[in-house]
Amino acid sequence: xxxxxxxxxxxxxxxxxxxxxxxxxxxxxxxxxxxxxxxxxxxxxxxxxxxxxxxxxxxxxxxxxxxxxxxxxxxxxxxxxxxxxxxxxxxxxxxxxxxxxxxxxxxxxxxxxxxxxxxxxxxxxxxxxxxxxxxxxxxxxxxxxxxxxxx
Numbered sequence: 493x494x495x496x497x498x499x500x501x502x503x504x505x506x507x508x509x510x511x512x513x514x515x516x517x518x519x520x521x522x523x524x525x526x527x528x529x530x531x532x533x534x535x536x537x538x539x540x541x542x543x544x545x546x547x548x549x550x551x552x553x554x555x556x557x558x559x560x561x562x563x564x565x566x567x568x569x570x571x572x573x574x575x576x577x578x579x580x581x582x583x584x585x586x587x588x589x590x591x592x593x594x595x596x597x598x599x600x601x602x603x604x605x606x607x608x609x610x611x612x613x614x615x616x617x618x619x620x621x622x623x624x625x626x627x628x629x630x631x632x633x634x635x636x637x638x639x640x641x642x643x
Contacts, residue, residue, distance in 0.1 A: 496634035517559040
């Protein structure tokens with residue numbers, strides 16, 4: 493069951509991490525959006541100097557670039573995992589496919605929030621016990637499909 497759990501839970505965890513990185517990048521960009529460096533002239537020389545704000549802006553810009561790199565890397569890993577999951581989905585039962593799509597493959601609602609098991613229960617019109625039984629069966633099915641088909 494480890495292969496299925498790594499694939500499915502890994503996709504959900506990657507979405508959570510990517511959301512966190514994007515929020516952090518956006519907060520950094522917003523923190524320096526209004527800051528502009530004031531150019532000052534040294535009367536003795538024809539060289540312009542910037543205040544210390546530019547150092548902070550440079551550090552923020554470098555961190556934003558690093559975050560963008562991490563986001564792109566994570567996005568490519570997530571897409572590869574999603575492609576692999578899409579190859580497995582046709583071999584699953586209907587309820588298993590629903591769980592994969594709603595909770596693991598596309599775990600974010602339109603509002604940007606993650607779906608919970610309670611929401612999955614409501615969407616599938618099933619009890620918590622029934623959804624958890626289907627989840628366990630899903631993990632076993634995915635492991636079996638990966639082993640049989642070499643996906």
